[in-house]
Amino acid sequence: MTPTTDSFLERAPLLLRDWISGFFPAALRGVINDLIAILTILAVFGTLFAFLTLAERKILGRIQNRPGPNRTGPFGLLQPFADGIKMLTKEDIVPRAADQLLHFLAPVALVAFSLLTFAVIPYGRHLVPVDLDAGVLYFFAASASTELAVFMAGWASHNKYSLLAAMRALAQLISYELPLLLSIVPVVLAAGSLSPSGIVAAQGAWTLDVLPHWYVFTPWGFAGFVIFLVSALAESNRSPFDLPEAESELVAGHLTEYSGFKYALFFMAEYFGMCALSSLGVTLFLGGWQAPCAFLEFIPSYAWFGAKLLGLLLGFIWIRATLPRLRMDQLMRFAWKFLVPLSLANLGVAALWRLGAGWSEPLQLVRWAMAIAILATAFFLLGRKLSSGFGPRVYRYAPS
Amino acid sequence: MFGSGLLQGLAVTAKNFVGSFHDPKRMVTTEYPEQKTKLPEAYRNFPFLVAETAEDPMGTLRCVACQICEKECPPQCIYIEKSKDKKPDATGKMQIYPTVFDIDTSVCMSCQICVEVCPFDAIEMDQVFEIATADRFNGLMLRKEQLTKPNSYFHEIHPNDAREIDARLAADRKAAEEKARAAAAAKAAAPPKPSAPPP
Numbered sequence: 238m239t240p241t242t243d244s245f246l247e248r249a250p251l252l253l254r255d256w257i258s259g260f261f262p263a264a265l266r267g268v269i270n271d272l273i274a275i276l277t278i279l280a281v282f283g284t285l286f287a288f289l290t291l292a293e294r295k296i297l298g299r300i301q302n303r304p305g306p307n308r309t310g311p312f313g314l315l316q317p318f319a320d321g322i323k324m325l326t327k328e329d330i331v332p333r334a335a336d337q338l339l340h341f342l343a344p345v346a347l348v349a350f351s352l353l354t355f356a357v358i359p360y361g362r363h364l365v366p367v368d369l370d371a372g373v374l375y376f377f378a379a380s381a382s383t384e385l386a387v388f389m390a391g392w393a394s395h396n397k398y399s400l401l402a403a404m405r406a407l408a409q410l411i412s413y414e415l416p417l418l419l420s421i422v423p424v425v426l427a428a429g430s431l432s433p434s435g436i437v438a439a440q441g442a443w444t445l446d447v448l449p450h451w452y453v454f455t456p457w458g459f460a461g462f463v464i465f466l467v468s469a470l471a472e473s474n475r476s477p478f479d480l481p482e483a484e485s486e487l488v489a490g491h492l493t494e495y496s497g498f499k500y501a502l503f504f505m506a507e508y509f510g511m512c513a514l515s516s517l518g519v520t521l522f523l524g525g526w527q528a529p530c531a532f533l534e535f536i537p538s539y540a541w542f543g544a545k546l547l548g549l550l551l552g553f554i555w556i557r558a559t560l561p562r563l564r565m566d567q568l569m570r571f572a573w574k575f576l577v578p579l580s581l582a583n584l585g586v587a588a589l590w591r592l593g594a595g596w597s598e599p600l601q602l603v604r605w606a607m608a609i610a611i612l613a614t615a616f617f618l619l620g621r622k623l624s625s626g627f628g629p630r631v632y633r634y635a636p637s
Numbered sequence: 638m639f640g641s642g643l644l645q646g647l648a649v650t651a652k653n654f655v656g657s658f659h660d661p662k663r664m665v666t667t668e669y670p671e672q673k674t675k676l677p678e679a680y681r682n683f684p685f686l687v688a689e690t691a692e693d694p695m696g697t698l699r700c701v702a703c704q705i706c707e708k709e710c711p712p713q714c715i716y717i718e719k720s721k722d723k724k725p726d727a728t729g730k731m732q733i734y735p736t737v738f739d740i741d742t743s744v745c746m747s748c749q750i751c752v753e754v755c756p757f758d759a760i761e762m763d764q765v766f767e768i769a770t771a772d773r774f775n776g777l778m779l780r781k782e783q784l785t786k787p788n789s790y791f792h793e794i795h796p797n798d799a800r801e802i803d804a805r806l807a808a809d810r811k812a813a814e815e816k817a818r819a820a821a822a823a824k825a826a827a828p829p830k831p832s833a834p835p836p
Contacts, residue, residue, distance in 0.1 A: 300654045302663045559650040560643065620639025 246537040250277075251363050274366045278355045286508045287317035293554045300558040327497035332395060335494060339393030344495065344502035347386035351509035353379040358516045359434040361526045361539030372433040373425065376517055377418060380472065383510055384410040387474075387481065387491050390503070394494035402490030405565065406481040409471055412572035413478075417468035419580035420461040423587030424452055424521045433517075437525030446531035451524035456608035457587040460616075462522040464580050466552075469514040471572070474507060475553055477560035480568060515549040516542075523549075575623045582615040678795055681762030683742050684751050684784070691787035696724070698785060699759035702735040706751035706760055714744035715751065730813070740784060742768060743777040758802045764794045 245252075258269040291306065291313060298305025306313035331340055357372035359365040369375050384406055391403020425431055428439035442450045452458030471478035482490035492503055519525060523545050526538035533541075563571070586608045593604040656663050667674050689697035702719040718737035725731055751760050763786070770776030792799040 296654065299657045300650045302653055302657050303666050304664065304668070307668075555647065555650060555654075558654075559646045617639065624639060 244535065244537070247362060249537075250361070250539070271366075278366065279352070282352075282355060282509060282512055283505075285512060286505055287321070289508055289512075289550060290320065290504075291316050292551075293557070296551070296554050297558050300555075321501070324498055324501040327500075329497040329499060330494075332494050334395040336393040336395065339389050340494070341499075343386050343390035343393055344499045344506070346389060347383055347506040348502050348509065350379055350382040350386060351506045351513060353382075354513040355509075355516070357433055358513070358520060359437050359525055360516075360542050361537065364526075364539055365434050368434055369432065371431045373421065373431045373436075373517075373521075376433075376513075377414075380510065380513060381410065381414060383506065386506075390495070391481075391491040394491070396494050398487045398489070398493045399491050402481040402483075402487050402493075405487075406474065406491065408565075409474075409478065409480060409568060412569055413468045413471035413576075416464050416572060416576035416580045417472060419577065419584060420464035420468065421521055422584055423457050423461050426584075426587050426591060427452060427455075427458075433520045433525070437520055437527065440524040441527045443531045449524055449527060449529050451522065451527070453522040453524075455590065456605065456612055457583050457590055458522055460579070460583045460586070460612050462518070464576055464583065465518055465522065467576065469511075469518060470553065470556065471568070473510040473514055475511060476557040477562050478568060479562060480565060483562055485562075511550065511553060512546070515546055515553065518549055519545040570623065575619050578619055579615055582611065586611050676764050676794075678797065680764055681749060682747050682766055683745055683763050683768075683779070684740060684749075684760050685763040685786045686738060686781070686784045687759055687761055687791050688785050688787050691789055694785045694787055695782070698734055699757050700735050700738065701732040701757055701759070702738075703756070705754050705756065709750050709754045711748060711750065712744045712746050714741040714746075715739070716741075735781060738781040738784060740779045741777065742779055743773060758806065761791055761795065761798070 254270060254273050257273060258266045261269050294316070295305040295313070306316045309315040309319045331337060354376050356367045357365075357369050357375055359368075387406040388403045391399040391401075391406070394400075424436060428436040430436055430439065440449070440451050444450070448454070453462045470476075474481050480490075481487075482492055484490075487493070492500060495503060519542060526542040528534045528536060528538070528541050589611075590604065590608055593600070596604055653663070687699050688694035689699065702717055704717050704719070707713075707715045707717045716737065716739040717735050720733045720736045722733070723731040724734050747762070749762055752762055768777070788799065788803070
């Protein structure tokens, strides 16, 4: 490795942390270090959440050819704070028929669970809050628990819309957890590790110093990344899979009976979930904190991680601005009849890929061709099967 | 191909996003308090009084306090008090004028009947819609001073109507002058008639 990987900028966050914990007695330093990590995650992702809402509204506005919020501060930059003040000053209404305790606990549990997932993400070369050996497993355990909180909210609200939304959320979770997990199994297979930092380390090499060995640049990695993105959209209840809060059908879904700061907590948890899943996507497929080219390593690793994360989040916003919401049956059909078989095929391709790791130079081309051919065939066949009998739509009475 | 529709859709939104930055024709938003759209000429809300000049609006009011509008107003939102003395009006004739002319815009229903019945074209419809006020009684009660606006303003908001009315008023003024001249000439030519013959 080049000496730049241990440069001052690279180590600056750690030095700052050690400087602060240096004020405390040696026995407490471990606890203080953990507390500093927690506070940093809260502050960074809290700020990211605030400005992500603004960025989302601005970008949605631009895509719809309107300026977006621009009244509060220069370019509307103070809009998140205005929103926060508004949310804090609103009346907190709890329906009389609601289960008081669950109604209160649901937003708290949701935010807590979605914050738990941030613990195992490697944000930089030296910035791993908790370096678990089974970090990926832990991540999915924590992120799946958020749906429990959504169901709590729907059940406790004692409202038909909330309950329907909760049912939908559970159905969606079970349907999309499967392709999500199946899409990351090849990564674990290739890296031979369930530890996020181990997976990032496995992607840290370049061909000719410019072509990174990120998993997204392999056939199975690309397919897995796309499946992961689609499932992550569904997991974080983002458009076009925002069925649990489909406002045209369910008022506001599980948020119907929430107001004031509890509503803000739900909103925050949705964005935290999106950030966490994007972080995981960056870690597993986009090389985590690795620089794309060897000579770009002088830029500290956490900056690369942040840039990739922002790119993915912008992609999520772009997709939200483009695609209309799916119907419930379309959602189910898409998960079970398309994503699950495709990710199973992808798993097979990844196994084949691993088998061919030691093949000689000319056979590498065969390896690439085979992998791409299997995935493309699976994609076309499944796609044709999925949409057969459903389109294209014929308008019998409208003038063509 | 399966999924190509998604990519096409993403391309459309991306094109809109990029286009909104370099193509001003795409951004149709008028940012209201700073920018204002030109209202259509036919737009109207509340009446105002037309004065001939901007320098002396109170002295050159077209209104002669005939009170036709006050009587015709369906919701009765106009209140007029006549003056005791007379002043020359737009055509130079001595006329009385309103000492009080109030319109209660909280009552006015913008029907334009006052404008249609006015024989002197002295009341017209305004286009001011920013009339929000904290005082719903006095704030919405417009006095003569607030109601009076010069003819040039009328030309700005209703150019066609204003031109037509100006032409008509000029013709009237000319006819009145000619009539006066003819009368004066006739008076000069004919000897004064004797008063009624004695019985």
